[in-house]
Amino acid sequence: MSFTITRTTPPKTVVIKIRRAFAGTNPTTKIFFSILTQTSTRSTTSTPKLASTPTCFPRQQQQQHQQQLRKMSTSEIKPQFSEGSDPSALSPALNKLLLSAGEGGKWALTNEGVAIERTFKFKTFAKTWDFMTAVSLQCKLKNHHPEWSNVFNTTFIRWTTHVPKGLSSKDIELAAICDSLAKDFGEQEPTESCAMPNLADMAVVSSGDCCTPKHLKK
Numbered sequence: 001m002s003f004t005i006t007r008t009t010p011p012k013t014v015v016i017k018i019r020r021a022f023a024g025t026n027p028t029t030k031i032f033f034s035i036l037t038q039t040s041t042r043s044t045t046s047t048p049k050l051a052s053t054p055t056c057f058p059r060q061q062q063q064q065h066q067q068q069l070r071k072m073s074t075s076e077i078k079p080q081f082s083e084g085s086d087p088s089a090l091s092p093a094l095n096k097l098l099l100s101a102g103e104g105g106k107w108a109l110t111n112e113g114v115a116i117e118r119t120f121k122f123k124t125f126a127k128t129w130d131f132m133t134a135v136s137l138q139c140k141l142k143n144h145h146p147e148w149s150n151v152f153n154t155t156f157i158r159w160t161t162h163v164p165k166g167l168s169s170k171d172i173e174l175a176a177i178c179d180s181l182a183k184d185f186g187e188q189e190p191t192e193s194c195a196m197p198n199l200a201d202m203a204v205v206s207s208g209d210c211c212t213p214k215h216l217k218k
C-alpha cells in the first residue's frame with residue numbers, strides 16, 4: 001500500500017532549527033533528516049487556479065434551491081432502479097432518504113431518477129475529511145464508489161450505479177450509511193452551500209468508463 005505525503009514547506013527558520021538539532025547525530029539520523037528536509041524544502045507546486053471559484057449561496061438561495069429540488073423530485077422525476085433491482089423492496093428505504101417523500105430524508109432524486117444526491121457540512125475541514133475517510137472505508141467494503149466533491153467543510157455526494165445504470169440497493173444502503181456517519185461527525189445545518197455539484201460532474205466526465213467489467217467492454 002503506498003502513501004503519498006504532500007508537505008507544505010516549513011519556514012526556513014524551522015528547517016535550520018531542525019538541522020541544528022540533528023547536527024552531530026549519527027549518520028543514519030543525518031540521512032533521514034536530509035531526506036526529510038529535501039522533501040519538506042521541495043518547492044511547492046503552484047496550486048492550479050480553479051476554472052471557477054467555489055460558488056457559495058446565501059441561506060435564502062440555499063432554501064430556494066431546496067424548494068426547487070423538492071418540487072423537482074415530487075412532480076417530475078421518478079426513481080429509475082438499475083436492472084436486477086426489486087423496486088418494491090427498495091422503495092421504502094429510498095423514501096426514508098428522499099427530501100420529497102417528507103419522511104425526514106435530505107436526499108434529492110436527480111439525473112432523471114437514476115441518482116440521489118445531497119450536501120454535508122461540518123465544523124472544520126478536518127471533520128469533513130474524517131467523514132469522507134469513514135465513507136470511503138464503507139465504499140471499499142461494498143465495492144461501490146460515489147460521485148463526490150469537497151470544498152473546505154462541505155462535501156457533495158451523489159450515489160448512482162453506472163453498470164447497470166440506475167439506483168441499486170448499494171446506492172440506497174450507502175446513502176443511509178452517509179446519513180448515520182454524518183451524525184457521528186457532527187453534521188451542521190448548511191448556512192450556505194459551497195457544494196460544487198459541477199465538480200463531481202466534471203470528475204465523472206473525465207473518469208470515463210469507471211464500471212463496465214473488463215469482460216463486457218467492447
Ligand SMILES: C[C@H](O)[C@H](O)[C@H]1CNC2=NC(N)=NC(=O)C2=N1
Nearest residue numbers: 143144145160161162163211213
Ligand atoms: C467491476 C465492479 O463490479 C464495478 O466497477 C462496480 C464497482 N463500483 C461501482 N460503483 C458505482 N457507483 N457504480 C458501479 O456501477 C460500480 N460498479
